[in-house]
Amino acid sequence: MRPFVYERPTSVSAAIAMASRVDAVRVPPTGADTQFIAGGTNLADYMKLGVAQPDRLLDLNTLAEPALRQIRINDDTIRFGALVRMGEAADNVDVRRRCPALADSLKFAASGQLRNMASLGGNVLQRTRCEYFREISWPCNKREPGSGCAAMEGSNRQHAVLGTSDACIATYHGDFAQALVALDATVEIEGPRGRRTLAFAKLHKRPGDTPDIETDLAADELITAIEVRLERWSSRSRYLKIRDRESYAFALASAAVALDMDGETVRSARIALGGVATVPWRAREAEDALQGKVLDEAAAQEAAEAAFADARPREHNAFKIPLGKRTLVRALLETRDMKG
Amino acid sequence: MNQAAPAPRENQGDPVVRIDARLKVTGQAGYPADIVTANVAYGALATSSIARGKVSGLHTKDARAVPGVLDIVTYDDMDKTDTPKFGNTGASSIGPLHDKTVFHDGQIIALVVAETFEAAEEAAMLIRADYEDERPAASFDSKGVKMEPAAGKNPMFKEDAKAGDFDAAWADATVKIDEKYSTPTQHHNPIELFSTTAIWQGDQLTIHEPSQNVTGWKVELARQLKLDPANVRIVSPYIGGAFGSKGPMTARTAIVAVAARRIGRPVRCVVNRMQAFGTQTYRAETRHRIRMGAGKDGRITAFGHEAWEVTSRPDPYVVGGTSATARMYNYGAVLTHVSLVHADRNTPGYMRSPPETPYVYALENAMDEMAVALGMDPVEFRRINEPEKEPIGGKPFSSRSLIKCYDQASEAFGWSKRDPKVGSMRDGDWLVGMGCATAIYPTAAAPCAARVRLTADGEVRVQCGSHEIGTGVRTIAGQMAAERLGIGMDKISVEMGDSALPPAPVSGGSISTASVCSAVMKACDAIRGKLFAAAAGRGAPLAGSGNAKLDLKDEEVVTETGKSAKLADVFKAMQVGAIEEYAEFAPKGSSPEALSKLYAGQSEFHGGENDEDSVKYAFGAEFVEVRINSYTREIRVPRIVGAFAAGRIMNTRTARSQLMGGMIWGIGQALHEATEIDQRHARYVNRDLQDYLVPVNADIKQVDVILVPEIDHQVNPAGVKGLGELGNVGTAAAVASAVYHATGKRIRDLPIRIDDLIG
Structure with a gap:
């Protein structure tokens, strides 16, 4: 080191x-x-x-501001200080009651030990675990711009099928961020040029030609809080994570779903996908496909098809397309069956 | 008694608590890299980033400039040493610093030694190599691999088993299976990382390193360093995960020893997990083609097993599991053939049940397929093909309790409740599947020495250069002494894991319990003989009792008629304070030089299929239930039941633990474990526990172990069959069978993952 x-x-x-x-x-x-x-x-x-x-x-662990370590919940919002540990947020009964997708996305991430250490601010900024990125002897456009991408023709079972570019196919491996992007969260950012509030959906950048630029943050900016508005759909929300083993594994596919239902009909749906995309992935096409529909298996399937219409597989990750679709179908049906 | 300590049945010993249990759970057990060493310097490896070519230049200037760097050992620095040898004791013939040729990814190119671990790691990362690289061959399908028949290339695999006229029997068979199976590359990832600590005192060298073969390493390291073996000592009192990974010595040991000699200080090198993938041994990938023919009555008439194994360019490592698969059932005609495929890879090595895990997986998957083809219950199909004698040499089995294992396991599992129709069992959105398979492991033993001392106040010390690799052998050796000498476990101490102790064979091949216990028993019996002679001698406490009728119990010599004499009084009569006996055990059929070879670090194995009188195996039957989500296809294993018969069980606690751990590993082999290889570059990709998956607690639910009573006087004096490598054989096939039952999909390539079921 x-x-x-x-x-x-x-x-x-x-x-x-x-x-x-x-x-x-x-x-x-x-x-x-x-x-x-x-x-x-x-x-x-x-x-x-x-x-x-x-x-x-x-x-940052010595920062004095108490708000950084607090979860504040009122009728309208849940606000997480950036230094709240994943484990604390996952175990918070009010978070679970008011917005299960948030709690589950944290509970199913990493291991108990890691959740006790990792902060929420750091968690959303975690970098890809692409094996070629992790090992410095491989070429990697994200680690060393312009050096090439070893994963493209390499061992790429873990890699993304959505939001990829010719420069990078690395997956965004986080879980919490999928729930946040589905729920229209915002992040508060402090920097020498002032304070700003950013839609969580704008925090992460797709790789494009510059996969080394991963977020909208400047080098001297700090996330201080994450805020989620509580709406009609918050309590009817779910995070489903499918992985190779039952704990301590990244998602092969995941779905964060929140539904606003009028009886059996979808008033509006919020959907984000994980494990399959280069950034926390909001599936707007799937949401649009569900609007005003009776949510049955056929409608869920149609939404899933829409979500993956632009998916681009590589040699070893084509299975993520059918898996991603079925994960979304299952998540939609399970969320439908929750009490609103 | 509780689940962890099953009540002993016939011919089974008490579930004595491990004598080092408290030390281990309180962190007091000192593993080799924990040993406090004064003035120690730290080593870190630099390894190649190509798999084939030559190192044309090495840049160490930046590394040398790191504050605290003391030395860098690289090319030319090992010139005064001999290159490693491939074999039982040596992992590979590749001497990475003797030759600038790169044979594989992650090959050692330098060892940095520094004042701190951090400085050594930093400097190692700053070493840059120039390569003349060539296109490597990664595996079976790569251009440039070299294939050759395995038989005769390695003393461990002399010939391909065959019997009768396979071609004719195959042509005549009514029902046929002709399928291909494969198992992936797997790497050892013990929680205790690999390490070497080298300490010189004059020309005396002490190595602290986790080892399954301290005597073998002593001799081999002395050869490489051109030392008298008497001046080399290997110390390895506790081992945190062995399973074969710490069996053969790697090139690192001598390199660290040379570094310590150069700087005149002890050097400790703990290899990081990523580098272990290239510098240690591993289980190479295998492929199989099985042809099985049967009559409508379910009798197998033809069995063909062809297999291919990957090894390195220079070394003919072979596992050759056809030796076991060819003897499993009553086949009729048998044809087997094993091929080696040399690729640009590091030399593979032993991993728990090296031959049986991949080969029996293929066989048992084929058995399940054949049962389906015959429309027969898979348990019934095995019952029909249960042999009287093994089909290759026509020898009897020393004992064979496979059907008893099937009966007891299927009863406990509730096999009768299984609806055989594929896809017929369901629980909500979860498809339910049930499957089974056979476990087999050859029973062997090797020459072993032990020293036992009994003092007048009843203290016993057992010394044996075997290795506590987690199996409980230290406890079991103590139990043997306790039983033979009539002393409580609390007064027994057992020393192991040091080449200064009486030599024991490599702790591999599940031979330790049989070999060590036989030697300890022999030493104890010599002590008994002396005590009884003294106790029954003229004027002695039990004068006139006669040797045959005496026994030792509760620190007393006792007679059948109820007379007794305190141990202390017998010692008094003998006018000695302690009796110490050194015993050498050699299994039946050992060569005249078998014991002298033991001191030279060579283990002569006997048993399995190689004995004249009979073939010797332990057997088991495993039943698995899987649940597969109907949408997302993830596979869960809510329960597994295994019944095993392995002769005398010394300790039901440690036996259960071994078998349970084996079955858990088997679930991992079925569903999780695989090294990913970048096929273009012949490099390992998932070199950490983040991406190299093994089961976690959440994956393992109910695991039931049944110890089936079995008595076998033929195997060895202790009547013990090794079971350390039995539990994980067959498990993956049982899982595959259950997956088929649930989904109708036959997955023949491990691991079975969502990818295989989602399409």
């Missing part, structure tokens, strides 16, 4: 001041000399592997 400077800022303003740099907006946070660390479950791993090479780490 490379030597690095380790510092512990005591407030958000101090942290962003320490990270501040004039060219921050042009530097992805993952490529900056100074990087933030919270739970460290992803960054410390990648530092050991030589994938992340920050010269300086700012530890």
